[in-house]
Amino acid sequence: MxxxxxxxxxxxxxxxxxxxxxxxxxxxxxxxxxxxxxxxxxxxxxxxxxxxxxxxxxxxxxxxxxxxxxxxxxxxxxxxxxAAPHGPVGADAAVMAAIDDVISRARSLGVSDETLLDLLRGRLAQTSKLEP
Incomplete structure (x- = not known):
């Protein structure tokens, strides 16, 4: 398994x-x-x-x-x-729905899972640099 x-x-x-x-x-x-x-x-x-x-x-x-x-x-x-500040990450239904929407949109546009992960990591890195 x-x-x-x-x-x-x-x-x-x-x-x-x-x-x-x-x-x-x-x-x-x-x-x-x-x-x-x-x-x-x-x-x-x-x-x-x-x-x-x-x-x-x-x-x-x-x-x-x-x-x-x-x-x-x-x-x-x-x-x-x-743990997240407001509870477990898995408990946030709104975030999970948004992630599902991004996955669905990316797949409908022909974006591979690997490319989507790379894009997400890139954006996370960019936004973490902007935070104080």
Whole structure:
């Protein structure tokens, strides 16, 4: 079970970061709700064809950010989405509707998912520079 996670070895983003980003996003939008069990490090590494240390690093970073928790007998489980000032990110229906609209519009215009992600990251970087 890869939970929809893919690794692009041609991408300049390191594989552990690709895994971390994808899992973080899946948790944020509620695809992986609190209590969901993640695959073992070895299992996910085998499914993706990468080293177990790569998956372990992604899991460690997710655990440090409070998104997942490694439990001895229950494996690694989702603790919850990242907290936002007004509550969990996944709970904001207006934001999720806006994101769905952007995805729908981009796809109708023939924009690939990868390009859409690049555009979003670029805009986020631009707007973060404008904030005091």
């Amino acid at each position: 890869t939970a929809g996670i893919t690794i692009d070895l041609a991408d300049p983003v390191p594989p552990y970061e690709q895994i971390r980003r994808q899992l973080s996003s899946l948790i944020a939008v509620g695809v992986l709700p609190p209590g969901s069990r993640l695959p073992t490090v070895r299992s996910l590494a085998a499914d993706l064809g990468i080293a177990a240390g790569t998956v372990a690093r992604a899991y460690r970073e997710l655990e440090q950010s409070g998104l997942i928790e490694a439990r001895r007998r229950n494996g690694t489980v989702v603790v919850g989405p990242p």
